[in-house]
Amino acid sequence: MxxxxxxxxxxxxxxxxxxxxxxxxxxxxxxxxxxxxxxxxxxxxxxxxxxxxxxxxxxxxxxxxxxxxxxxxxxxxxxxxxxxxxxxxxxxxxxxxxxxxxxxxxxxxxxxxxxxxxxxxxxxxxxxxxxxxxxxxxxxxxxxxxxxxxxxxxxxxxxxxxxxxxxxxxxxxxxxxxxxxxxxxxxxxxxxxxxxxxxxxxxxxxxxxxxxxxxxxxxxxxxxxxxxxxxxxxxxxxxxxxxxxxxxxxxxxxxxxxxxxxxxxxAQLQTLGLETVELRFRQASNSAKELAKRMKSLTGIKHVNHIGLEDHPYYSISKEQFGEYTGAMFTFTLDSQEACFAFLDKLKLIRRATNLFDNRTLIIHPASTIYGTFTQAQRDEMDIDDCLIRISIGLESVDDLLADIKQALV
Incomplete structure (x- = not known):
């Protein structure tokens, strides 16, 4: 049980x-x-x-x-x-x-x-x-x-x-x-x-x-x-x-x-990790939702995609299946791939790295990295947008993360 x-x-x-x-x-x-x-x-x-x-x-x-x-x-x-x-x-x-x-x-x-x-x-x-x-x-x-x-x-x-x-x-x-x-x-x-x-x-x-x-x-x-x-x-x-x-x-x-x-x-490292996963997950999940809410009003961001936001098409089923905590990953889109690269290059606190749910906040441009070796036809089949950025929220403060995002959008 x-x-x-x-x-x-x-x-x-x-x-x-x-x-x-x-x-x-x-x-x-x-x-x-x-x-x-x-x-x-x-x-x-x-x-x-x-x-x-x-x-x-x-x-x-x-x-x-x-x-x-x-x-x-x-x-x-x-x-x-x-x-x-x-x-x-x-x-x-x-x-x-x-x-x-x-x-x-x-x-x-x-x-x-x-x-x-x-x-x-x-x-x-x-x-x-x-x-x-x-x-x-x-x-x-x-x-x-x-x-x-x-x-x-x-x-x-x-x-x-x-x-x-x-x-x-x-x-x-x-x-x-x-x-x-x-x-x-x-x-x-x-x-x-x-x-x-x-x-x-x-x-x-x-x-x-x-x-x-x-x-x-x-x-x-x-x-x-x-x-x-x-x-x-x-x-x-x-x-x-x-x-x-x-x-x-x-x-x-x-x-x-x-x-x-x-x-x-x-196994030894992950056995220890299990002891604090509840605290880390819930803090990161709450931070992700709060940051996503604040980012929706920022100039230069076209769309913020987080399943914990009420305007998300899967909000209701997510709440039913996952409850209050809907995860520490979300995505957002900018005007172009060039805009995505320029934004990523200006970040100072958020790390340009793959992986999810580190204690650090990580960010990546999926189309040119995870899906970078796929053909355009394959990316189209998988609906991978060139303007999409994925962010995984860590344990830093929401205020500090938002400040870094704001300065990188300028």
Whole structure:
């Protein structure tokens, strides 16, 4: 069960085993292999008859504790920590997909996710069906007997499009297809994915969780709320493991074969980051909304796009799904790409850098950076505007951020 208070749940999570020195923080187990007292004990561990660690590419005590904390406060049946958000997405798709399968998603995806589906996995026989995920009827029309998943970002980056998750979940259930959601933009502090019918949640823990961009990581969170007998890839595992089929296959095959497990050094940093994520997220989220409001009246800014503003087209569904805190990222547009570059060059406090949800405020021109290697036709397909700027709000004061923006607009 989820702890009523997020931070209390994080801090009160105990270890699987008592620490030899009663350390309050999980020690860093920076090792590759583990010694066994006997050949029989070694065989038991490698064949899954015991829960002992065998090799840190597969499991590690420090990483396991990070996973345990996330599992406790999300109410998941299984959590797998990987070495990036993209690794988490890739592992999930490799688990569900097969040659001849299709995945239904939006063209409004983060650039590397779009590229993974369109360029990297397509030659292996996975079809991607891009459609409007805000239109449940269109989604339903694209799902067939070979659809392995409906995949979405709960807030698209950088478009800030928000689909109705309950409507998508209803489509997924009616078609016996899992609903997989990248929830990075709104962390599980306030957004409870399973309440909206999400079966598998994917998080780039690099963002809010890492504690100020200290490390790169990703999470796959399994809620055990899908009947995996309907999945062609997981049917056999469903017979043996029931609701745990997805995590069982991830642990026994996918993640150990792909080799993208999180490092213990990263897990230690992100375990600490979890303890303060609630405070940092809520401050940054409030600051983002306030700054967006103030920026709407500035000369030189054409449009401010923040899902927490009442004039946003997805304001109502965002409030319903995410509540008071709607994230620390928003976008705005200027007159031209040249104006965007001139503005960025004048900034003094705000950092010209990629990434999201650092303790520092970061800003980027998506069309020339994240999407800079895509063709114009591809950018048009993904609706990437040359005049768009994305900003991720950190922990600085709103007054200081606004002053920097004002001087850069002159």
């Amino acid at each position: 989820m702890q009523k208070d997020f931070t209390t749940g994080i801090i009160s999570t105990g270890y699987f085993k008592k620490d030899a020195y009663n350390a309050l923080q999980m020690p860093l187990y920076a090792n590759a292999a583990y010694e066994f007292e006997s050949a029989e004990a070694m065989a038991d561990a490698f064949q899954g008859r015991s829960a002992e660690h065998t090799y840190s590419r597969i499991t590690n005590p420090t990483v396991q504790y990070f996973e345990q904390r996330v599992q406790k406060i999300t109410g998941a049946v299984g959590v797998t920590a990987l070495n990036s958000g993209m690794a988490a997405i890739t592992n999930v798709i490799l688990e569900l997909a097969y040659a001849g399968a299709n995945i239904v998603t939006s063209s409004h995806l983060f650039g590397n996710t779009w590229s993974l589906l369109s360029s990297t996995l397509a030659p292996f026989g996975l079809e991607t069906r891009f459609c409007d995920l805000t239109n449940p009827e269109e989604v339903a029309a694209n799902v067939d007997e070979n659809t392995c998943a409906i995949f979405l970002e709960i807030v698209t980056n950088p478009h800030l499009e928000v689909a109705d998750l309950k409507a998508l979940s209803a489509v997924a259930k009616s078609k016996n297809v899992p609903l997989v959601a990248d929830t990075t933009i709104i962390p599980f502090i306030d957004f409870h994915a399973q309440d909206f019918g999400v079966n598998i949640e994917i998080v780039s823990s690099t963002k809010y969780i890492s504690g100020g961009a200290t490390s790169i990581g990703g999470l796959v969170i399994d809620y055990g709320n899908f009947n995996w007998k309907h999945s062609k890839r997981l049917e056999a595992f469903a017979k043996q493991f029931g609701p745990m089929a997805f995590t069982a296959k991830m642990r026994k095959e996918i993640h150990r074969n792909v080799g993208a497990y999180m490092s213990p050094q990263t």
